[in-house]
Amino acid sequence: MQDSIPxxxxxxxxxxxxxxxxxxxxxxxxxxxxxxxxxxxxxxAQKKTDRKNAxxxxxxxxxxxxxxxxxxxxxxxxxxxxxxxxxxxxEKSYHQVPPMNRALVRKIVxxxxxxxxxxxxxxxxxxxxxxxxxxxVHKAVDGKGRVLxxxxxxxxxxxxxxxxxxxxxxxxxxxxxxxLLLPILDEVESVLMAETDYEQEAENIRFFKSRLVMPGVRMxxxxxxxxxxxxxxxxxxxxxxxxxxxxEHQDPEDKNRxxxxxxxxxxxxxxxxxxxxxxxxPGNFLIADDLSIGLVDFGxxxxxDPSFISLYRQLIRTGSTQDKQAYADxxxxxxxxxxxxxxxxxxxxxxxxxxxxxxxxxxxRDEVFDFAKNHDFIETGKRIAKQMQRYRNHFTSCNPDFxxxxxxxxxxxxxxxxxxxxxxxxxxxxx
Amino acid sequence: MKISKQQKLENRRKIIESAVxxxxxxxxxxxxxxxxxxHAGIADATIYNYFPTKEAIVYGYYEDRFDHLIDxxxxxDEFHTFSFQEQLQTVFETxxxxxxxxxxxxxxxFKMTFFTLSQHYARIKPIKAKFVAIMDDLFESAIExxxxxxxxxxxxxxxxxxxxxxxxxIYWLNDRSDRFExxxxxxxxxxxxxxxxxxAGIGNKIFDIGIFLFxxxxxxxxxxxxxxxxxxxGIKKKFMEGR
Numbered sequence: 001m002q003d004s005i006p007x008x009x010x011x012x013x014x015x016x017x018x019x020x021x022x023x024x025x026x027x028x029x030x031x032x033x034x035x036x037x038x039x040x041x042x043x044x045a046q047k048k049t050d051r052k053n054a055x056x057x058x059x060x061x062x063x064x065x066x067x068x069x070x071x072x073x074x075x076x077x078x079x080x081x082x083x084x085x086x087x088x089x090x091e092k093s094y095h096q097v098p099p100m101n102r103a104l105v106r107k108i109v110x111x112x113x114x115x116x117x118x119x120x121x122x123x124x125x126x127x128x129x130x131x132x133x134x135x136x137v138h139k140a141v142d143g144k145g146r147v148l149x150x151x152x153x154x155x156x157x158x159x160x161x162x163x164x165x166x167x168x169x170x171x172x173x174x175x176x177x178x179x180l181l182l183p184i185l186d187e188v189e190s191v192l193m194a195e196t197d198y199e200q201e202a203e204n205i206r207f208f209k210s211r212l213v214m215p216g217v218r219m220x221x222x223x224x225x226x227x228x229x230x231x232x233x234x235x236x237x238x239x240x241x242x243x244x245x246x247x248e249h250q251d252p253e254d255k256n257r258x259x260x261x262x263x264x265x266x267x268x269x270x271x272x273x274x275x276x277x278x279x280x281x282p283g284n285f286l287i288a289d290d291l292s293i294g295l296v297d298f299g300x301x302x303x304x305d306p307s308f309i310s311l312y313r314q315l316i317r318t319g320s321t322q323d324k325q326a327y328a329d330x331x332x333x334x335x336x337x338x339x340x341x342x343x344x345x346x347x348x349x350x351x352x353x354x355x356x357x358x359x360x361x362x363x364x365r366d367e368v369f370d371f372a373k374n375h376d377f378i379e380t381g382k383r384i385a386k387q388m389q390r391y392r393n394h395f396t397s398c399n400p401d402f403x404x405x406x407x408x409x410x411x412x413x414x415x416x417x418x419x420x421x422x423x424x425x426x427x428x429x430x431x
Numbered sequence: 432m433k434i435s436k437q438q439k440l441e442n443r444r445k446i447i448e449s450a451v452x453x454x455x456x457x458x459x460x461x462x463x464x465x466x467x468x469x470h471a472g473i474a475d476a477t478i479y480n481y482f483p484t485k486e487a488i489v490y491g492y493y494e495d496r497f498d499h500l501i502d503x504x505x506x507x508d509e510f511h512t513f514s515f516q517e518q519l520q521t522v523f524e525t526x527x528x529x530x531x532x533x534x535x536x537x538x539x540x541f542k543m544t545f546f547t548l549s550q551h552y553a554r555i556k557p558i559k560a561k562f563v564a565i566m567d568d569l570f571e572s573a574i575e576x577x578x579x580x581x582x583x584x585x586x587x588x589x590x591x592x593x594x595x596x597x598x599x600x601i602y603w604l605n606d607r608s609d610r611f612e613x614x615x616x617x618x619x620x621x622x623x624x625x626x627x628x629x630x631a632g633i634g635n636k637i638f639d640i641g642i643f644l645f646x647x648x649x650x651x652x653x654x655x656x657x658x659x660x661x662x663x664x665g666i667k668k669k670f671m672e673g674r
Contacts, residue, residue, distance in 0.1 A: 102514075118508070126509065
């Protein structure tokens with residue numbers, strides 16, 4: 001039996017406006033209390049309110065599924081707004097129960113090819129074997145005996161995404177963190193829209209398959225004769241999804257191998273092909289017995305300007321030095337720090353960025369970086385990043401490319417910390 | 432000249448197809464029996480052996496479509512493994528799929544046929560009966576495997592599905608989205624709700640509440656009344672017997 005997902009706009013509105021009322025109520029409670037609290041207690045009380053708001057926000061997001069879960073995933077990477085146990089709930093969401101029943105699946109495939117699904121493929125498994133970001137994947141065999149992975153999405157989904165985002169924005173506006181959250185929602189919208197464009201994804205797969213030639217990395221072939229903008233058919237890639245693989249494999253050497261490959265894929269993609277997977281989801285890395293990695297989700301690939309890439313590279317190299325001027329120049333050239341900022345703020349920001357640069361540079365200090373030994377590496381980075389959040393309002397002109405890249409890279413590092421691996425971060429591109 | 436049953440069916444099919452063509456080209460009002468028979472390659476008089484009026488041809492079309500639906504469903508190997516909701520949904524989706532080629536014909540005739548005055552109800556009855564037979568079948572097998580409980584108000588619920596079916600087709604006829612995705616979403620979501628209610632036996636629960644209320648309260652009141660009635664009878668009897 002399906003959970004009741006409020007898909008009609010009216011019931012969705014009720015859901016998020018209920019939430020807005022709840023959150024609004026919280027803020028008001030805060031404001032009434034405030035004058036009577038000492039400064040420390042005020043901060044403490046605000047933190048409590050923030051946590052409460054986060055809980056309410058998350059519970060509502062969980063009800064709205066799809067779009068909203070994506071927003072929550074990105075939120076959790078970006079900020080500390082969501083508490084740890086919610087983040088763990090999110091982990092589970094990577095393997096959601098597919099929401100489309102067999103009747104719906106039949107309808108989607110049949111109408112995509114204008115004939116009954118039984119006439120398109122030799123066999124087609126109406127029950128999905130994997131969940132995809134906004135859809136699910138089915139196994140099929142064609143007339144030539146080839147085993148295929150057919151990805152499908154819920155009908156009419158782009159309209160759902162737009163209306164979801166609009167509603168979430170309405171709910172987020174009264175919140176204290178709205179300046180932080182609203183741009184994130186815009187991002188979520190573009191990420192999701194990109195992920196529902198299967199034609200674009202097919203393009204991405206072809207691109208990577210032909211250019212990313214690395215040992216230990218496998219990518220699918222696209223079958224255009226069985227693909228439409230709403231149905232993407234690829235060759236079947238074998239392997240176990242990374243989070244499941246991690247729960248079954250403890251050998252440190254194996255884990256190091258896998259992590260190293262993941263890191264190398266990122267470097268090769270970014271510096272070699274000028275493109276990255278802009279949302280590394282552990283569910284999309286399939287590990288085989290020979291420890292090779294199968295890449296299966298190319299829904300959101302971001303490409304970068306070569307000039308940006310060379311500046312970024314310089315930024316990393318300059319990160320270890322104390323050369324404040326050089327660093328400041330780079331940050332401005334990359335549009336990360338605006339020259340129009342008040343000098344006091346500008347100074348503080350550059351200082352913070354230098355701190356981040358130094359923190360990041362610890363990764364390159366030794367030939368191999370041990371995430372288990374440096375167990376507070378991520379924590380340290382978070383602390384500095386948090387301080388930067390205070391200047392969020394000054395980031396209106398911040399380079400979105402940088403944000404994207406930063407978040408992807410940071411996501412990978414967090415994954416490595418979770419895996420507790422030792423890998424070589426030093427590379428010829430950045431050192 | 433006697434013609435085979437096969438030939439009769441073929442003629443009937445030709446006539447219906449011809450009427451569909453002509454209605455799409457112009458409309459039902461302007462199409463004449465003569466034109467229809469000519470277009471079908473059937474002699475003018477012969478057409479009346481099959482259908483008395485052109486409206487009757489339209490009813491014939493809709494009735495045939497349900498037979499066609501049954502054939503399509505039978506061609507789906509796994510259908511018997513589907514859940515109750517999946518089966519219902521497949522029936523509705525397949526019906527629309529079958530209607531797609533004749534969409535224009537439906538746009539001109541569906542509402543007029545099914546939003547009808549009671550005097551014409553007799554014409555729809557055979558069409559509705561086919562729909563009901565399919566629904567009965569699905570309900571029966573779901574109850575057999577205990578997927579849903581026996582429904583106290585089954586006929587009413589199926590009547591509801593008939594109204595729902597009419598509504599869905601009309602929604603679909605006005606649907607301008609790509610691949611009629613909006614109708615698909617409508618069906619998916621409403622089926623969810625309808626089937627959850629059926630599974631939860633909500634109709635049955637309402638019935639149980641009704642029985643409870645009736646037994647405990649209404650009957651109880653009636654006991655009181657009965658007592659009064661007995662008393663009055665007693666008095667009357669005594670009076671009549673002169674005591």
